[in-house]
Amino acid sequence: xxxxxxxxxxxxxxxxxxxxxxxxxxxxxxxxxxxxxxxxxxxxxxxxxxxxxxxxxxxxxxxxxxxxxxxxxxxxxxxxxxxxxxxxxxxxxxxxxxxxxxxxxxxxxxxxxxxx
Amino acid sequence: xxxxxxxxxxxxxxxxxxxxxxxxxxxxxxxxxxxxxxxxxxxxxxxxxxxxxxxxxxxxxxxxxxxxxxxxxxxxxxxxxxxxxxxxxxxxxxxxxxxxxxxxxxxxxxxxxxxxxxxxxxxxxxxxxxxxxxxxxxxxxxxxxxxxxxxxxxxxxxxxxxxxxxxxxxxxxxxxxxxxxxxxxxxxxxxxxxxxxxxxxxxxxxxxxxxxxxxxxxxxxxxxxxxxxxxxxxxxxxxxxxxxxxxxxx
Numbered sequence: 352x353x354x355x356x357x358x359x360x361x362x363x364x365x366x367x368x369x370x371x372x373x374x375x376x377x378x379x380x381x382x383x384x385x386x387x388x389x390x391x392x393x394x395x396x397x398x399x400x401x402x403x404x405x406x407x408x409x410x411x412x413x414x415x416x417x418x419x420x421x422x423x424x425x426x427x428x429x430x431x432x433x434x435x436x437x438x439x440x441x442x443x444x445x446x447x448x449x450x451x452x453x454x455x456x457x458x459x460x461x462x463x464x465x466x467x
Numbered sequence: 468x469x470x471x472x473x474x475x476x477x478x479x480x481x482x483x484x485x486x487x488x489x490x491x492x493x494x495x496x497x498x499x500x501x502x503x504x505x506x507x508x509x510x511x512x513x514x515x516x517x518x519x520x521x522x523x524x525x526x527x528x529x530x531x532x533x534x535x536x537x538x539x540x541x542x543x544x545x546x547x548x549x550x551x552x553x554x555x556x557x558x559x560x561x562x563x564x565x566x567x568x569x570x571x572x573x574x575x576x577x578x579x580x581x582x583x584x585x586x587x588x589x590x591x592x593x594x595x596x597x598x599x600x601x602x603x604x605x606x607x608x609x610x611x612x613x614x615x616x617x618x619x620x621x622x623x624x625x626x627x628x629x630x631x632x633x634x635x636x637x638x639x640x641x642x643x644x645x646x647x648x649x650x651x652x653x654x655x656x657x658x659x660x661x662x663x664x665x666x667x668x669x670x671x672x673x674x675x676x677x678x679x680x681x682x683x684x685x686x687x688x689x690x691x692x693x694x695x696x697x698x699x700x701x702x703x704x705x706x707x708x709x710x711x712x713x714x715x716x717x
Contacts, residue, residue, distance in 0.1 A: 360555055362558045362561075363554045363555055363558050376703055376704055377700060377703040377704060378618055378619045378622055378699070378703055379554070380553075380554040380557035380558050380618060381557060381696070381703060383557070383558040384696055385561075385700075388561040388564055388565055391561060391562070391565040392565065392568070395565075398565065401562065405559040405562045408552070408555065408559050409559055409678075409681065409688075410678075410681065411678070412556055412675075412678045413520060413521045413642070413674060413675045413678035414499075414520075414521075414524075415549055415552050415553045415556055416617060416638070416642060416674060417498055417501075417502055417524050417528070417546070418498060418542075418549050419550055419617055419632070419635035419636070419638075419639065420521060420636055420639035420640075421525055421529055421532070421539065421543075422633075422635055422636055423525060423636045424529050424533065425539050425632060426630075426636055429606065429633065430636075433601075433602050433603065433606055436601055436606070437597065437602060437610070437637070439596055439600055440594075440602065440610055441593070441613065441637065441640055441644055442644055443592055443593075443596050444588075444590075444596060444613070444614070444641075445641050445644045445645050445648070445671050445672065446648060446652060447588050448585045448586070448589035448592070448614055448667075448670060449648075449652055449653075449668060449670070449672075450656065451584050451585050452581045452582070452584060452588070452666065452667040452670040452671065453581070453653065453664070453666075453667035454656075455580045455581045455584040456580065456663050457577075457660070457663055459577035459580045459581070460577045460663075463576065463577065
């Protein structure tokens with residue numbers, strides 16, 4: 352577990368360093384993700400060392416959103432004033448996004464099958 | 468809403484409370500205990516997507532803080548240790564991505580198309596609907612990145628004039644809506660392919676959608692995680708431009 356956590360943190364750190372020094376518009380952890388993916392491609396053996404911890408972490412991914420979401424307390428005034436606009440915008444855009452994304456993927460997969 | 472007056476506690480207990488409310492321990496312990504309880508409810512409900520554990524946990528925690536008159540900042544002192552793990556968890560998405568790499572190579576075009584179309588549709592429809600219903604500029608800018616995972620979304624919101632902490636709330640709400648509605652929507656659309664269902668859910672509902680997808684199947688989870696990672700990459704670059712343009716145009 353410790354080597355896995357260390358790996359994740361070191362890659363996040365490297366990501367942050369790359370982002371800061373090159374002034375990239377991407378967040379550090381995302382660059383860390385890309386770097387770790389590169390390592391896994393180059394040395395697939397790394398996978399067995401980090402997989403159990405990674406699985407544990409990703410299984411409880413939704414827990415990690417809780418602290419920021421409790422911040423809803425700070426925005427009750429604005430959320431109350433604009434409740435209708437925010438609520439409808441969230442529901443509509445989430446459904447539209449899922450539908451558009453799924454349709455596009457199905458459509459492109461069908462096109463690929465037709466001309467191999 | 469103004470907080471309730473501090474609870475009247477008997478002498479000894481009040482001292483304990485004064486001590487505990489100044490350490491990060493309480494916020495951290497409370498977050499884990501309440502989330503675990505919410506997860507048990509979710510499990511007991513047969514993983515019904517409507518009993519989303521994040522939604523339950525947030526309602527319970529916010530109510531507890533309100534009743535005890537605890538400021539959010541005090542709670543976050545402790546809860547930040549959980550929040551911090553979002554970074555390493557984002558890095559960890561490299562693992563499911565790596566495991567799906569062979570299929571990724573084969574499906575790269577449909578995946579890329581679905582990602583770009585879905586992400587743009589999410590941001591544009593959120594801003595347009597919010598604008599049509601009279602939301603303020605700061606709210607619109609906070610809404611634009613709501614389908615992106617929170618650390619990335621907060622950065623985007625800041626760049627285009629939104630309120631990062633409000634975005635974090637909208638991101639979580641989006642995740643809950645996506646996780647709760649995905650099954651009905653895909654059934655209505657007659658889409659049964661788990662790779663499509665997972666990828667679309669991850670594009671719309673990031674980590675909370677991904678957590679939901681993993682509960683359905685590993686395959687669906689891997690594609691949701693993939694979508695979440697790719698959307699973080701794509702949105703971090705494209706959304707500040709797109710969102711900025713859209714907000715200037717409205």
